[in-house]
Amino acid sequence: MYEQFKTRAEAVSAEVHRFGAKPAALNFILDFLKAEGVADAPQAYALWADCPFLDGLDLPSQRELPGLKFQVTRELAAMAKFGISQAGWALADTGTLVQDSTAVEGRLVSTLTEIHIALLPTNTILPDMPTLLTLVHPDQSSYIAMITGPSRTADIERVLTIGVHGPSRLIIVCVDELGGAN
């Protein structure tokens, strides 16, 4: 299932990584942010929306990694470069991430930023849409959000261009030992 998901997600320009445990995934994200020049300045900082991944983790302080913030507001999101959130499920046959986005923070960091880093418990990858619809119902979520690759358009001369209103990069970080908690 993972392999199919990865192939399909990469086919629509998402970047897919996989880690066994949380610490390795965290290290990857921190290294990625540093390499991409995260800093405590407009258009350079990262916002991490509250999610199960963060439970019980030792996170770097602002002093250790300036520019990584855990408070999400509309104003902050509007000027952030990176947004980090967790997806609840994924669809293997289309390479799609699925989030319960009832809480607005998850949407803000995954839409207003330039780079969206999405955590995904590897064992929540489902085969397809019909399976998802039997598991996730509007009674549980007022805003079920699906994300397949970065924002794109072909509205000018049918030329595919990445990054219109949403992120121009989507980094998917699959974690095997994250559990299926949503």
Place this chain on the structure above:
Amino acid sequence: MTTEFKESIHQAVNNANLTGALGKFSEAYKVNRAKAYEGIDFEELRGRIAELKSSAAAHLDELSLEFARNAEARGAKVFRSSNPAEIREYILKVARDNGVKTVVKSKSMATEEIHLNPFLEKAGITVGETDLGEWIIQLAGQTPSHMVMPAIHMTKEEVSDLFSKEVNERLTADIPRLVKVAREQLRPMFLEADMGISGGNIACAETGSIVLMTNEGNARLVTTLPKIHIALVGIEKLVEHYRDIAPILKALPRSATAQLLTSYVSIISGPTPNPDGSLKELHIILMDNRRSEMAADPKFKQALQCIRCASCLNVCPVFRLVGGHVFGKVYTGGIGTILTAWFDELKKSEDIQGLCIQCGNCKEVCPGKIDIPELIMEIRRRLVKDQGLPLLQKAIYSVVNNRKLFHGMLRAASLAGKPLASGGLIRHLPLFLADLTNGRSLPAIASRPFRDRFREISQPKLQEKAVFYAGCLIDFAYPEQGEALVKILNKAGIEVVFPEEQTCCGAPARYNGAYEVAAGNAVDNIKALLSVDAAYVVSACPTCTVALAHEFISTFESLGQDEWLPKARELAAKTVDFSTLVKKLVDAGRLTLKEGAQLGAITYHASCHLKRTLKVAAEPRELLQKAGYQLKEMFECDSCCGMGGSYSIKLPEISGPILQRKLHNIKESGAATVVMDCPGCVMQIRGGMDQDGATIRVRHTVELLADRLAD
């Protein structure tokens, strides 16, 4: 056709940017769509969609109520209305009550349908379209030319000119840069907007949810940043069950843009918290605007199965020439013609319904399984019923309905045409008829029609008989094709009978909406063709075959005439096209083609009615290859040649370029001969080759096979 309409066509076909962009897109679309559907049983999928959508269409009222109940239980406000003016007022009232100054919109055809933007702007509200294509046309002061790709008619240079004015900076036509400019310009608008307006791709009654699909992410911002969200949804978007979302999500992106899924899909069920912690005000407007009337119409209820993918535009040989603006201001293309006739008025579709050449491409790809060509014919029929036929057509059909007079005139034409004909083709016609021979020579009427020559053919007396239905073209222009058919069937032990009372199949009248005339032709032909006891009624013209096998029945049904229906069905059951019959005879060992010869390369043009209505594709190819020809397929072998019966006479400015494209593809194949099963296509393509000066031979399959019969 109005002069204004003719002028808009003239402008479109002479706009090289437009036809270039659309042509390239339609070619790429076909390949990409096929790839997106790989491994999927399209017929099964669209069968399910057609079923769930038609079931929803049959219960629009109940589903609207159920949707409203469920959405309201979740905290949304639902407004149901049939009246565009009332809907505009409702939206304005919500805006005024909340002190709204600016609105951001994600793409919605329903708002285009009620012309919402100019209305709100007149009331002093700033409206910003945020879909890139919609924003471009908003800046340009235009209307969308395509449901999915509103600005497909514009070049990057035109876009860079528009954007340059917007940002007061000279921008180059660099697409990624232009997209970035749009992002930078629209971002503050999103953040400042007081209200977001969206459409809805699906509305689910069981859960009171609306589903929004975008690639750019603008619908997510429109539904997230402003504190008020209004979704305007046509009630044809309703489905009953939550699970019904899945098949539509599977087909819509694949058919619309050849994607497996759009980048963003949101299922919104009731209001969600705003960034400041307050609860969003969510209004959902269920718009009827004649959709219920459509659902009550036995013919047009089918159109509610549309999921708005616009694939009917993408595969249309006419759309790729003229683009969307010729169709009008809102809905364009095949389905657009139907929606305009209903949501606007029947009269508005008078000109645009004539754009359909009835090739059937759209019917083949429609994920809602809508018979778009048939519905457009029904529009024609109703227009003719309401307004009568134009005088000239009336005169023509009064002749066509009188076989003796009609055939007499055709004979006279053979004499009258003589001075203009050379080498069997008429190259030029005088004055007002000049358009007829524009880019194409017409066949001279044969000096002796098939019906006269038939009497002189000496056939063996055989037990098994087949009735031959010649159709006007073989009878009066290509009698040699009929003679070839007799020769082949005799060889297989079948005697051919030609009832002389047979007349025009009625297709020309039917395709012009003159169903009464077509019904008259049908009755005459049924009487003639069933007068002889024969195993088959065979025709070498696919359009005639379709008339005999399908359209006599549907013409009677449309008119509510059931007197001749049983006989029409009897005739339909016996009717067979030439290639299918011959393939059967060869397979049964009753007919042998001389094998082993190397006769050189041919390319095969698959005629619209044969390929898409009769579903015959392999038979003629196999026969020709068996006879020793090497088959070299041309690009787009099954795209229309532009003939379309009287279409080429009414709209030569469209038929001409379609023919030119066909000629180009034939020549590119490298074959010295192009073969087809339809005398109408022979007339169009042979005439085109003649004017073009190309040396490629144009033949009917029947002619080539008749030369290859083994003893």
